[in-house]
Amino acid sequence: MAQASNDSTLNDQFAALLSPEGWSLLATIDPSMVASKDSAWALNEKLRKEGHDAAVVRAVIAQAELRYRGRVKFGPFADTLIFTPAGLEQSTRLMIAGLHARRFEQAQSKHVADLGCGIGADSIAMSSAGLRVTAVEKDETTAAAVTLNLMPFENAEVRHGTAEDTDLTGIDAVWLDPARRTDISGSSRRLFDPEAFSPPLSFVEKLVDDGMDVGVKLGPGIPHEAIPAGAEAVWMSDHGSVIEVCLWFGKLKRQDIARAALVIDKNGAHELTSSVTVEQDAKAPVGELAAHIYEPDGAVIRSHLIGTMLEQTGGHLLDEHIAYFTHAEEINTPFARGFEVLAVHDYNVKKLRGWVKANGIGSLDIKKRGVDVTPEELRRILLSGSPKSAKNKATLILARLGEKRVAFEVLPH
Template sequence: MAQASNDSTLNEQFAALLSADGWSLLSTIDPSMVATKDAAWTLNEKLRKDGHDAQVIRAVIAQAELRYRARVKFGPFADSLVFTPAGLEQATRLTIAGLHARRFTSAGCTHVADLGCGIGTDSIALASAGLQVTAVEKDETTAAATTLNLMPFENAKVVHGSAEETDLTGIDGVWLDPARRTDQAGNTRRLFDPEAFSPPLSFVEKLVDEGKDVGVKLGPGLPHDAIPDTAEAVWISDHGSVIEACLWFGRLRREGIARAALVIDKDGAHELTNPVTAQADVPAPVGELQEHVYEPDGAVIRSHLISTLLESTGGHLLDEHIAYFTHAQQISTPFARGYKVVAVHDYNVKKLRSWVKTNGIGTLDIKKRGVDVTPEELRRILLAGSPKSAKNKATLMLARIGDKRVAFEVQPH
């Protein structure tokens, strides 16, 4: 009942937003005017005094708040889009959507169906690339938002319907972003069983068998044993955050590549690949701590390409179960962040508190792998009682090496 109530409220808000007064009012609101709860309350009071309908005000402020949050993903372009809360959460960042679209254009596709298009950010990128786009969304309110977002593109249309029932006649490319947060019983949670997705991965394979060129966006936690042999799998990291895993089939799959880690940073995009002929995971070398420790990017870890990274950089793991690797030299790679080892401490809270106090540490960054501790909680404990005059900064890397837990005092490169 709660879900039905939420859907009804969203539909009512959207209807108010699309009213003549609502749409006109939204065009006058800069999202930064609702950057805080106090600012949103002040705007609400002003709009009420100006005589606007209360329901319209709620709808406009809610949309302005979504646009403000969306600036993280879409920059200033967010101010021209229409969002739903779920649609914003699951939407592809425009820079990443552009990479998706490039796959289809490079493969020679001409007409792409975006099945489960959400608010349409991938459809926008596909249409911007000159492709004919059919955007399909089964949620009526979200489909309405997508229609508004795609209005500038004559080569795009929106269909209100389900992915499985869409007529794909004349369509050569298919892009899917399956729902991954609600199971078949309606329980909201993150899903890692590809057959529990909506639509399931078996539906994707059916499209491939029918000769479609298919790309599918999945969560980065996708288990490797669920990846079909016919797919190229790419994990994407955007400025340190692993945001998705993509499977590419048909002409969208690059020849000779089984897995890849695509790392996007301030210097551009960097890719580490694993050839089809080397799909089996090769154990990485393990050895003693050296002068530098490196933390591989999450996309490298998720794609199981640490051995490939070590082949190109040298170095070895500290423990076969821990992703940190060590090297005698300072190396430069976009696929890992490096630190110089200053000292090695036993993982002993009492001794670490003494170390913090003795060194006047007031700011402490904690990283960890293989150690059952919450960095935020440990930081609070270690800094407890630290005087306000403590201005020094430090970084600790916690790791389990064999049966021993250690804390590396390090300095970022």
């Protein structure tokens, strides 16, 4: 019942937003005017005093707040879009959508179906690239939003329906972003079984079997064994955050590439690739601790391309089950973050607490792999014995090496 109530509220808000009064009022609102709860409340009071309908004011302010949050993914372009809360949360960042669209350009696709288009980020990118786009969305309110968002593009159309029921006649390529969450008792929960996605991964495989060029965006945690044979899988991270894995089939797939890690940072995009699957890959070397420890980017870890990276950088793993690697030299790579090793401590909470106190540490960064501990809770415990006057900063890397748990005291490069 809670979900039905939420849907009804969203539909009512959308109807108020698209009324002549709501649409006109929205055009006068800069999203920065609702940057905080206090400023949003003040604007609400101002608009109500000016005589605007209360439901319209609520709808306009709610949309302005979504646009303000949307600037993180869409920059200034967010100020021209229409969002739903779920649509914004699940939408592709505009720059990443541009990378998706480039695949279809390079494959010389003509007409792309964006099945499960959400609020239309990928459809916008593909339409901007000159591709003909059919955007399909099963949620009625979201379909209305994407219709508004695609109005500037004569080469785009929107259909209200499901991916499975879409007529693909005349369409030569498909893009999918399956729903990977479900609502249970009003609470959104993440799905991990690819067959529970909407549409399921088996639907993607059927499209491929039918000869369609297909790209699909999935969560980065999908098991390698769940990836269909013949796919190119690209894990992507954006400024340290692993955001997705894309599977590419047909002409969208690059020749001789089975896996890739695409890392985007302030200096641009960097890619590691492999022509073989995880099962065919050689094991990365393992050895003793050297002067520096490196934490691979999450996309490199998820794609299991640490061995490929070590072929380029040198160095070796500390443990075959732990992603950290070590090197005698300070190296510069976009695929890992480096630390100089200052000391090695046993992982003993009492002794580490004494170390914190003795060194006047008031700020502590904790990283970990293979150790069952919550960094935030451990930080609280370790700093509890340090005086408020403590100003020094320190970084610990916790890891399990074989049966032993250790704490590396390190200095970030």
